[in-house]
Amino acid sequence: MNFVHPQSLWALIPAAAIIAAAVLTRRTILARLHVIGADTVERQVRLFLMDICMALFMILIITAAADPRGRRNPNAGNNTNLDTAVLFDVSRSMLTEDVPPNRLKAGIAALGQVIQALEGSRFSLIPFKGDAKILVPMTEDIVMLRLWMDRLGPNIFSSTGTNLEASLRTAMKSFPEGTAQRKIILLITDGEALSGNINRISRDLLVEGITVYAAATGTEEGGPIPSGNGSYVSDKSGSPAVSRADFRTMEQLAEDTGGSVYNLSRADAVSRLVDAIVSEQNFSSRRSSFVGLYQYRLYLFPALLMLFFYLCIRIWPWRK
Incomplete structure (x- = not known):
């Protein structure tokens, strides 16, 4: 509850x-x-x-x-497709190369496999850094989606920071109103320096029946952040700044909404992520979907x- x-x-x-x-x-x-x-x-x-x-x-x-709000089991029916809002972190730390070739490209590759597996589903694409923007509204046009996927990078926004709460609210707005589609948010991020009230947004997602799956890019050991000119971003002492993935916020968010986290640094992570989301599309009876039941x-x-x-x-x- x-x-x-x-x-x-x-x-x-x-x-x-x-x-x-x-x-x-x-x-x-x-x-x-x-x-x-x-x-x-x-x-x-x-x-x-x-x-x-x-x-x-x-x-x-x-x-x-x-x-207080509760949950209920999904009702069987013809609703077998899925609306997926892809919330993609494009902060500069995503260029770190601790996951080959780098975190950003590893996330794009994982997203490509998810899209391929979810035939018939709709997607929206929301890159986020300091701000978040619905780059591709909810659509079945996979060609358009892949076109914008290849353009993702830190240069999309000039702002700094990664406000996850505000970004999740933008992702929620990408779901069309008045539809019976199941809704999930696929969060692709390294989890570093995420801000916002996670408990508050988790409750709002729970009320709307939206599950969050996270594709965690990066490792806890981390690596230097490329600056884009052949060198690396420096810290205050002049040494290369090390970016380390932080999975705690993602794990809390996924747990609160009934989803799960998959670390892309592991060999089987993408296949497990795809299997989990496909089970949403197939309306798996093994898992309950959270909805805002008034209690x-x-x-x-x-x-x-x-x-x-x-x-x-x-x-x-x-x-x-």
């Missing part, structure tokens, strides 16, 4: 403080009533049940406000029920 507004759960902390203060106040009141002989077992039971109902009401209503009602109704019980206990006539 995931929450669309997890920040609402922080309200449980003051709620717990209020509940604790109420319990202490009840004890003080009962102690004073006991002194004057007005304390009864019925009164103690009523106050105890009222505290329980109010505590449960506050916990349930706060949980409902966080908007707040499962908490809202019991919360209202607790409030009703609280009022009944409080209003019901006392036994003479």
Whole structure:
């Protein structure tokens, strides 16, 4: 289960403080009533049940406000094709040659194999660096897609950095509205210096039923970054800057959305990636697809029920 507004759960902390203060106040009141002989077992039971109902009401209503979302299994049908948004990192670190011939070309080669295997599917192409742009809208025109694939490189954008959250939101916009196609994002990146709120975008992807598969280019040992003029990018000390792949963000994103990560430095990575995405196209029954099932009602109704019980206990006539 995931929450669309997890920040609402922080309200449980003051709620717990209020509940604790109420319990202490009840004890003080009962102690004073006991002194004057007005304390009864019925009164103690009523106050105890009222505290329980109010505590449960506050916990349930706060949980409902966080908007919990669940998942369900895909429904069988004629929907056997796939919409794939290809989010391709074109930062300069992708020119590093720790994966031959370099990270960028290894990613393009892997994408070519995926396209070949997914006959009948549609693709969009979104290169990203500091910015992201839908270079090829969602289309079945593979010729156009391959034409732009060959032009990918750091010179597409002049901005620096790699804001993954903003780029994923751009990729989400490339999916046509009102279609029943299954949706995945194929993220091709070395994972270095990715920025943005990954938890937030993961929740949004989950709600939209979009799975992320990542083709990780590069190695943890890394290598120097070519500057394009026969030399290498230097760090502050003047030595060649070493770019190292970072798989942690990709692994978190894939895990949160039901996908997986494939390291292109391994010999079988591309074939495994292709098999995984083909299973999406074939509507594999072995895996569940995440969709945004609203579950707040499962908490809202019991919360209202607790409030009703609280009022009944409080209003019901006392036994003479």
